[in-house]
Amino acid sequence: MSANVAGIDIGNGHLKMALYKKGEARLVSARLPRNLVNDGVIIDHQAMSRFIKKVKQEHHINASACALVLPDSFSFFRHVSLPAMTEDQLELNLPYEFRDYISGDAKSYFYDYAVKETIYNDAGVPEKIELFAAAVPKSTISEYAGILRRAGLKLKVVLPREMAYVSLLKDYINRNPLCFNQEFCIINIGNLITCIDIYKGSTHVASKVLEFGCHDIDTAVAKVKNIDPFIANSYVQSNYEDVLSLPESMAVYNRISVEIMKVINFYNFSNPDSNLQDIYFCGSGAECSQLTDTIDKQTDKKTYSIDTLAPPSVAGSDSLAACTLALAMAMGL
Template sequence: MTGNIVSFDIGSAQIKLVWCAGGVCKAAVSAPVPDGLVRGGTIVSMDAMADLLRQLAKENNLPRSAQAAVILPAPLVFTRITELPPMTEGQLTYNLPFEFKDYLTQEKSRYYFDYAVQELVRGEDDSVTRMKLFACATLKTTIEDYRSMMNRAGFKLKLALPEEAAYAALLTDCIRRTQPESRDYCLVDVGHAGIRMFILRDDRFITRRTIDLGMLDLIRSISERQGVDEHIALTHMLSNYEGAMTDPASMDLYHRMAAEITKAVNFYNYNNRQQALRRVYLCGGGAAVGHIGDAIREVADLEVLPAADLMPDTGSDAPWLYTRALGCALQA
């Protein structure tokens, strides 16, 4: 990462952006997403989002000369781990589209393809016999839409990245800085619409799990119990009005989340006994809810840590919000 980079992670409920310059995080900013502007992880109006990003940049004195990096939402990018025989870069460029033949809905010429080499498998004579790759594909129109959005917001798009690659970049930086003993990671993003778990070994993405429980479920539960609309329920959640966060129904939801997270970890550990996970790192908006971490500790023999332990200083009081955005900036 060199120069000025502003990295954007646009979620269903919040926009998170990180400004980095010269390898140092200068600012980390979040703002709510207006109702209906993002649905299912996808931006509904690029122009409206661009105007919102421009306003955020102005309010937070972000440099207009900065280049932009952005996380591509999961519905807009195909990712997979694949294994190929050794080949040249040109051969990879030709062959990579065929690895996505079961996923693409349009002609392959309409997609961009990219990859990162995760491992070179060597034979007895030390020659490379196989290449393990993290590969991705997205429509060219998707990139052009994001490029136009960033141009309207006053930025020049440098990089668009799937979230798996952002986590990998974050861990590359973490390992370089800290040289940890254990290098098996499980990042648990407790988001608005659901929970997403990303498992990596060193900085190599292994697998992902999705759980259909999130902070929206908590907001709706509070809304129903207290007889208020979801906007008011959100303020009640944030202020713990009338014990909204410790109500038995809320505590039950935390334990349901913990049970699903534990099941996913146990399934992975059963199939990977030599690299079993012993800890999870919480990020996303739900990481601020201490009861979720407590519930995981109650139901599983796991150490629960904040994702901030993996990150350089962001200067923010809520660094767990910026895990992906920071990883994206580090990759840029």
């Protein structure tokens, strides 16, 4: 496949890359070397560059540029309501909307926004604007650009997770126009965290990050088997000695499920007009049927794999669950 721009998602456990062109995709999920990323922080930039370059070569990823999902630990995303103003005024005011979230000099951050809605008064004059706004340290962008440049990739686009899914949802709605007003709950079960994002159509509505993920399963298995969690992950991936059915593993599934349902129940309580019916699983944890089955049993919502939302030619791909964000980034270009 020939595509100039690759979607990239660098997680805590895996590097995910995606190429997308004319409905066809190539997806790659490669396990990161031990201790290369710790709590979202890339420990060795040179080693990460070499690893990305190696994965590109092994999987024949010929892209010269990339679109990157911003790490949750370094980016801030907000829904913002402001009086109607010019672009210059907005550029001046936007940093103040993040004053309770960022540390240090506000000028050391990049800010960007997308207009959700412009509200007009009875005379047809703009009165208020609803925005999606994001902030990220300039140093973070510089570091990632350097890592990717050494790997042979020019950083072209960066987006927070919340906005990355929009391209995937727009594509699905284009193929299913009657779903333009449907509510979607996407649950991305990652290595260290589980991210819950709710959309109405392709418009982001709410999100929550839980400090639970696949690493908790690895840790539980490691304690039972008396092995290192990094080694335990290989047991989990292959379900060696049926470790996914251990009582300790089941306890982790239940804990994650309970926390997810708390979030969804709170959303329903806070939004009494909501008609949220559908949950879609992605992330590496979505590949663990024992975990997704446990969540399914604890909710009255319908649950699906992310294949349901993906382009038909991509649905069923082995790495789709893990590579969903990378694919969404590639689809948006």
